[in-house]
Amino acid sequence: MTLHPFDQATTLEPQADGTWLGHTSPAYANMVGPFGGITTAQALSAVLRHPERLGDPVALTVNFCAAVADGAFVVQARPVRTNRSTQHWVVEMLQEGQAVFTATAVTAVRRETWSLDEEAMPECPPPHDVAPPAGRAPMEFVKRYEQRPITGGMPTVWDGSGDSSLTRLWVRDYPARLLDFASLSALSDIFFPRVFIRRSTLVPVGTVSMTVYFHADAQQLADTGSGYLLGQARAQAFRNGYFDHTGQLWNEAGVLLVTTHQLVYYKS
Amino acid sequence: MTLHPFDQATTLEPQADGTWLGHTSPAYANMVGPFGGITTAQALSAVLRHPERLGDPVALTVNFCAAVADGAFVVQARPVRTNRSTQHWVVEMLQEGQAVFTATAVTAVRRETWSLDEEAMPECPPPHDVAPPAGRAPMEFVKRYEQRPITGGMPTVWDGSGDSSLTRLWVRDYPARLLDFASLSALSDIFFPRVFIRRSTLVPVGTVSMTVYFHADAQQLADTGSGYLLGQARAQAFRNGYFDHTGQLWNEAGVLLVTTHQLVYYKS
Numbered sequence: 001m002t003l004h005p006f007d008q009a010t011t012l013e014p015q016a017d018g019t020w021l022g023h024t025s026p027a028y029a030n031m032v033g034p035f036g037g038i039t040t041a042q043a044l045s046a047v048l049r050h051p052e053r054l055g056d057p058v059a060l061t062v063n064f065c066a067a068v069a070d071g072a073f074v075v076q077a078r079p080v081r082t083n084r085s086t087q088h089w090v091v092e093m094l095q096e097g098q099a100v101f102t103a104t105a106v107t108a109v110r111r112e113t114w115s116l117d118e119e120a121m122p123e124c125p126p127p128h129d130v131a132p133p134a135g136r137a138p139m140e141f142v143k144r145y146e147q148r149p150i151t152g153g154m155p156t157v158w159d160g161s162g163d164s165s166l167t168r169l170w171v172r173d174y175p176a177r178l179l180d181f182a183s184l185s186a187l188s189d190i191f192f193p194r195v196f197i198r199r200s201t202l203v204p205v206g207t208v209s210m211t212v213y214f215h216a217d218a219q220q221l222a223d224t225g226s227g228y229l230l231g232q233a234r235a236q237a238f239r240n241g242y243f244d245h246t247g248q249l250w251n252e253a254g255v256l257l258v259t260t261h262q263l264v265y266y267k268s
Numbered sequence: 269m270t271l272h273p274f275d276q277a278t279t280l281e282p283q284a285d286g287t288w289l290g291h292t293s294p295a296y297a298n299m300v301g302p303f304g305g306i307t308t309a310q311a312l313s314a315v316l317r318h319p320e321r322l323g324d325p326v327a328l329t330v331n332f333c334a335a336v337a338d339g340a341f342v343v344q345a346r347p348v349r350t351n352r353s354t355q356h357w358v359v360e361m362l363q364e365g366q367a368v369f370t371a372t373a374v375t376a377v378r379r380e381t382w383s384l385d386e387e388a389m390p391e392c393p394p395p396h397d398v399a400p401p402a403g404r405a406p407m408e409f410v411k412r413y414e415q416r417p418i419t420g421g422m423p424t425v426w427d428g429s430g431d432s433s434l435t436r437l438w439v440r441d442y443p444a445r446l447l448d449f450a451s452l453s454a455l456s457d458i459f460f461p462r463v464f465i466r467r468s469t470l471v472p473v474g475t476v477s478m479t480v481y482f483h484a485d486a487q488q489l490a491d492t493g494s495g496y497l498l499g500q501a502r503a504q505a506f507r508n509g510y511f512d513h514t515g516q517l518w519n520e521a522g523v524l525l526v527t528t529h530q531l532v533y534y535k536s
């Protein structure tokens with residue numbers, strides 16, 4: 001049996017000093033270096049596999065410090081504080097002894113409480129009524145996801161005509177794979193840069209920082225299975241070299257799994 | 269001349285080992301321990317005063333690991349990666365040698381580019397047409413801010429009747445103080461817990477993680493001066509012990525200064 005490309009990419013080898021050794025995956029290559037979502041999942045995997053881990057991820061912030069070079073990397077995941085039901089992590093990914101990526105994470109044991117989703121899933125046609133895009137960006141990682149853009153897909157005409165940065169799409173791993181916290185963290189980075197759609201203009205970009213709040217627990221991930229997620233993202237401000245976006249991922253049943261935000265460098 | 273309470277609270281003394289020594293401030297006390305916004309500002313101040321700092325803050329994520337005890341603390345601010353125009357920081361605050369707070373920050377030198385605010389300031393009456401609240405929560409830090417709630421103020425009847433978590437308010441330091449990155453990071457934490465308003469019910473709460481994206485540069489802070497900020501916050505999901513909120517701060521001229529998000533523990 002062949003491992004799913006995602007499981008191959010997030011394989012980490014424990015080292016004698018408590019760190020983890022991993023390798024970038026050609027299957028998730030972006031224009032330059034890897035897809036940020038896979039780097040995120042690789043770093044989170046070091047937390048998930050740590051023998052002292054308490055609970056499941058509730059918050060994750062990742063910072064892309066430098067281009068990740070193709071090849072080996074080391075991940076240090078350090079539980080800096082363990083409380084009764086929460087645990088705080090500081091994570092660094094190193095190449096040639098230099099930090100290329102940092103993260104903080106919070107894991108927690110959840111208890112059932114009063115719960116409510118205030119941000120409702122927008123009305124959208126079901127996944128199989130939405131066609132995959134006619135063309136596809138040439139980056140290898142794009143082939144690792146099945147995407148069905150409902151609104152705000154990648155522009156096909158680059159004429160500076162955009163008037164909104166809102167995107168909605170159905171998305172899941174390709175081939176389909178049971179959702180887990182690592183793959184959900186990668187899917188949180190699936191939205192192409194908002195500046196492309198707002199301006200219908202291609203400019204150099206790079207995500208600087210991303211935060212993911214996991215509202216779903218393990219049972220809700222299991223309920224989602226290998227189904228589609230509805231992703232939504234929209235920028236709030238583009239200002240002097242940096243823009244943000246705010247986004248959400250729901251499962252087909254309308255459960256809000258993740259809210260996510262990122263800050264992205266752009267040149268123009 | 270007396271220092272403003274905010275400047276007193278964020279005073280840090282450089283130590284021989286490159287760390288910073290600070291003290292919690294009774295002026296910014298919350299129910300238990302300090303207001304999270306002042307802890308955030310104290311940690312960011314260690315970055316802002318670091319002799320190797322490059323540029324101004326663009327992204328900041330803070331994690332509240334444990335209750336901060338009244339008294340002294342040490343802040344370590346480490347530039348883990350310095351690029352041509354960006355710098356990545358890992359910050360830890362320690363008491364008795366134990367981490368009570370962690371943060372990552374990105375500072376950057378900005379260049380002028382095409383810019384646009386997609387999230388427009390909502391229509392609101394001007395600050396002086398909005399009355400301060402009749403009653404005021406008893407925590408000391410509340411006296412350090414002038415707040416004029418427009419909608420979604422602190423409930424006055426705790427009868428479980430809430431139907432929205434949206435708050436809009438005018439806010440600034442009290443006494444008035446010229447805005448800077450540190451005070452803006454504190455103001456980003458001004459929103460009382462969304463679960464109070466959504467349910468009109470008081471439950472134990474605590475912010476776990478907060479992210480601030482600074483869209484404003486130093487000139488836009490200077491333009492804001494000691495004017496009011498319009499704050500807006502709304503929860504997206506309350507789920508099994510944790511809820512998030514997404515928020516914005518604009519200046520009176522309608523410039524979006526900050527977008528911010530947080531994850532908050534709640535008991536019920």
